[in-house]
Amino acid sequence: MTNRIRATYEIESPVGVQQAAEVLAGEQSTGTFVRLAAETDELRDRSAARIEHCVVTGESPTPSLPCRITADRYERGQVTISWPIATMGPSLPNILATVAGNLFELAELSAIRLLDLHLPREVIEANPGPRFGIAGTRDLMGVPEGPMIGTIIKPSVGLSAAETASLVRDLAEAGIDFIKDDELQSNGPACPLEDRANEVMAVLNAHADRTGKKVMYAFNITGEIDEMSRRLDLLEELGATCAMVSLQSLGLVGLRALRERSPLPVHGHRNGWGLLSRSPHIGISFPAMQKLWRLAGADHLHVNGIGNKFTESDEIVAEAARAVQTRVSDEGPAFTALPVFSSGQTAWQVAPSAEALGNEDFLFCAGGGIMSHPDGPAAGIRSLRQAAEAYRLGRTVESHATERPELLSALTAFKRK
């Protein structure tokens, strides 16, 4: 078993779950639409995908997705398919093409979601995984315990390098641990990365000299391979401690190339994730996808936020955050990464985030929850640390707030989610 890759899918089919599983296994290994002369039984045994598990869970009178094959009923179920590692090797881009390739278009499926992925030791050991992870990030940030408190520079775009640095100065003085570029802020002519990095790091280095605390700033270096490489040189020279990228724009291949080259933690932004996951009928679950991103080298992974402004439920967010902290496989190195909560976060959501994980090893990013605190950003940051303290003490955030004005103001100013 250990030399096979296993993928579990939730499917719906006009031809029944068992038959659909056979088509899926065939399409994603030796198959074509007619059996060819060269396709011997021996060859099938050596290379074919195999159905490991197949269970019917229900049915629907209509197809969930447009489907060339029609039927009176569309059976639903879960199937696990496995492939011998000998067919694709431990290569992540080729594993992706196998477990998430043409199968999404099969006429024998009227719904399909990739739920989980089991990768054997050979795959884990052939890929780099995160260089820093949770512990390495805490070291660089100088935050040995408790949730790391971060924010995003807003407005997302339009600020000059100097305006950005001025905001950064205020935030550093207010006691922030982490600041990030927005994913829309990269290297536009209105705020070139080089200028921004120079201005921001001048502020943060001076702040570190004064206080001993080096605030981590995740510069969005998303770009072509050679551009990212030059930007990493610059960031390293300036003493920066984090590089952010848009995961979907880089692809697994771009991400791995960045990981090999980067002396800094890789902050993985999952913008566009809704495209792969919002439909209940077609997609990839975050627990499956994040394994590939971690193996390719992401140190930090966005998981949305509890009570977020988007559409994911708290259960999905909690599951995503836990997945990032779970070992990537039962074999080989654990390769855990740092979950990043963000999207409409305030003091109300700190304890629920910690509860979802059962620990405080996460980065909590709040925009308005810090900047729009009635008593200013410093009070906003303190309110988040006080909320974490309440979690540690096993107190409700409301009762903890009675003696803590910053937390009380936050709970009053911001809506409970």
Next chain:
Amino acid sequence: MTNRIRATYEIESPVGVQQAAEVLAGEQSTGTFVRLAAETDELRDRSAARIEHCVVTGESPTPSLPCRITADRYERGQVTISWPIATMGPSLPNILATVAGNLFELAELSAIRLLDLHLPREVIEANPGPRFGIAGTRDLMGVPEGPMIGTIIKPSVGLSAAETASLVRDLAEAGIDFIKDDELQSNGPACPLEDRANEVMAVLNAHADRTGKKVMYAFNITGEIDEMSRRLDLLEELGATCAMVSLQSLGLVGLRALRERSPLPVHGHRNGWGLLSRSPHIGISFPAMQKLWRLAGADHLHVNGIGNKFTESDEIVAEAARAVQTRVSDEGPAFTALPVFSSGQTAWQVAPSAEALGNEDFLFCAGGGIMSHPDGPAAGIRSLRQAAEAYRLGRTVESHATERPELLSALTAFKRK
């Protein structure tokens, strides 16, 4: 107008199309969930996304996708949003993060599809585009006119390098123009790319020496950047003329890096495309996405096939094929690429493919349609060329078949689609 990027979306919303468009434009530019002090009117004017067009087309009593905001009715419509190029520059990975980023998760949208993308000259000129395109591919293949006839090595996986080369010999002798690896065949230990390339190119080089015709073989070099680079060196040394990759595994960044490095045409396989496009409620249209792939450097792009074994309608396939041949923008170089038809193709589908395009500048890949022809692969290939001839002469394929036994056998053996 020319210095702005425009994206057109089909949306559905619990808050109405106009308001949803405003949220979308806000989220994807300066916005956050509360207006921040630093966000001045002047800054908004300079950087904000703008609604260019907004039209209501209907409504639904229920939301098409799970949606945090509920309503009695969900208005449907089309909106066009534009961004100043100054905010993200001409960088494709950053353009993708802007036009296809967090917006897919907005609670104000209960359906969203990116339909089209208009890119200004600055973007076109900052990206390489295809190095070979249609004309360059015809030159390398030695096929000055008519559809290029290709096939896929099947079984997809399991054949050794020697077994693959032996199939290639038969196909070359049968008169094929193009052969490709399956997307599941890359560099697995059972058939390492190096061995396969050596064996296959020995056959094809010998065949070229004998006949003057160099059959194009698209080796699947999908892998990490440095692996692909080494494989390109090998392919060039062996006199190979095409490199294939899984587009979604590479990402735009990986694809562009390959383009910069590759002396061979880049054959873009879109496996996993269903994930981005099969749902009518969330996704990206192929006409929009292929612009980015062409700009990053794909020479050949898979478009599925007329009467395919998957789920796309013939209209969608025809639109996709035409898109690949249409100039990438009304400004700058045309950057057209070669559409590749495949999936369950036989002599029945040649003329409909040519009709969909109005020309014969396409690569027609048939597996069973060649290998399972009752009179063997050579007859299979001849049947496809005869079908193209029928199109050129303005005859039906059936009437043309009366004097052409290979075509007649094909039409009899294979099901009309």
